[in-house]
Structures are given as structure tokens and as C-alpha cells.
Amino acid sequence: MSASRHCRSAFGVGFSAKRWSLRWRWLVRPHYFSWVCNRIEICAHEDIGLADQAAVLFSSQAIEQARRFYKPERQGECMIMVGNAVRCLCRAHKSREGDHYQAVCMLNSELNDYVPEVPDFAYDSHNLEGRKRGRGVQFFKEEGTQLVPTREKPDLYEEEAFELWFQQERERQKQRLF
Numbered sequence: 001m002s003a004s005r006h007c008r009s010a011f012g013v014g015f016s017a018k019r020w021s022l023r024w025r026w027l028v029r030p031h032y033f034s035w036v037c038n039r040i041e042i043c044a045h046e047d048i049g050l051a052d053q054a055a056v057l058f059s060s061q062a063i064e065q066a067r068r069f070y071k072p073e074r075q076g077e078c079m080i081m082v083g084n085a086v087r088c089l090c091r092a093h094k095s096r097e098g099d100h101y102q103a104v105c106m107l108n109s110e111l112n113d114y115v116p117e118v119p120d121f122a123y124d125s126h127n128l129e130g131r132k133r134g135r136g137v138q139f140f141k142e143e144g145t146q147l148v149p150t151r152e153k154p155d156l157y158e159e160e161a162f163e164l165w166f167q168q169e170r171e172r173q174k175q176r177l178f
Contacts, residue, residue: 030072036082037063044089049098056092059085121146125169137165 040063044056066081108114121143123130130139141162 033070033072033078034067037067040082040085040089044085046099047094047096048089048092049095051095051097052092055088059089062088137162137169140165 041060044059048056062081062085066078066085069081070078123133124135124140124144125131125137126140126144
């Protein structure tokens with residue numbers, strides 16, 4: 001059986017951590033090692049993603065360490081790291097949402113020539129179109145800083161930041177007059 005068939009959606013299926021970590025072990029050979037590391041990181045995002053961010057981060061760090069310690073003649077050290085990454089991902093909460101999201105974005109564009117419409121509120125003082133429309137700090141404050149969901153705690157710096165941004169905007173306007 002080919003390596004790609006073993007690894008396809010490796011962590012999304014219901015296999016035990018022991019079973020999958022043993023399957024990955026044979027793949028950590030000199031001619032497979034780089035491919036396996038890349039595939040583990042991709043699978044982490046395809047099969048787990050935001051459902052268990054700590055698992056994705058841990059596995060990424062473990063794979064990076066495995067790459068750093070890999071020696072074809074001594075695979076034991078890196079196998080600990082690869083094994084930890086695989087077992088962590090097997091135990092993680094699962095979600096295919098990230099993979100579905102990229103399919104919707106990429107395939108809709110590719111197959112249907114879909115180009116998303118940029119919402120009006122996105123044109124603010126941070127981009128050329130917003131500046132052409134004369135949108136300054138006030139527009140940004142009213143439209144661009146709206147958070148969904150809303151923040152749970154008050155922002156201790158918001159008022160002072162806007163005072164300084166308004167001051168900066170006035171200074172820039174004065175400079176343009178001269």
C-alpha cells in the first residue's frame with residue numbers, strides 16, 4: 001500500500017493512537033521523512049484545526065524538532081518527536097471545518113470564477129480606496145473597530161489610542177496644507 005493511502009486523512013478517522021503511531025513509524029525512513037513531516041502538519045490542519053489548537057501547535061513544534069534532530073543513521077530521537085506529534089493528534093478533538101473552508105474558498109473561485117465582494121466598511125484609512133473616499137479616524141472608530149463577537153472586557157487603551165490617532169490625523173492634515 002502506498003504511503004499516501006496510509007496517510008490520507010490520517011487523524012480524522014477513529015483509529016486509536018497506538019494503531020496510528022505504529023503505522024507512521026514505518027514511514028520515517030530517509031526517503032519518506034520529509035514527506036511524512038509535511039503530511040503530519042497538513043493533516044493537523046485538515047483533521048483538527050481550530051477544534052484543538054494546542055494539539056496543532058504541539059504537533060508542529062514536535063515535527064520541527066524532529067526535522068532538526070533527524071539523522072538517517074539514528075532515527076530514534078526523531079521518532080520520539082514524530083510519535084508524540086502523531087499520538088497528540090490522534091487524541092485531539094477533531095474538526096474538518098478548515099478543510100471545508102479552504103475548499104469553499106478555493107474551488108468556488110476556481111470553478112465558478114467567484115470573486116468575493118469587499119464590504120464597504122473595509123475601505124477605511126488603512127487602504128488607498130478608503131483614503132480616496134476621505135475616510136479617516138472617525139470612520140475607522142465607528143465602522144472598522146466593530147468586533148464580532150464583542151469583547152468581554154473593556155479595552156483600557158481604546159480612548160487614549162483614538163485621541164492619539166485623531167491628533168496624528170490633524171497633524172498630517174496640517175502638513176498637507178503647507
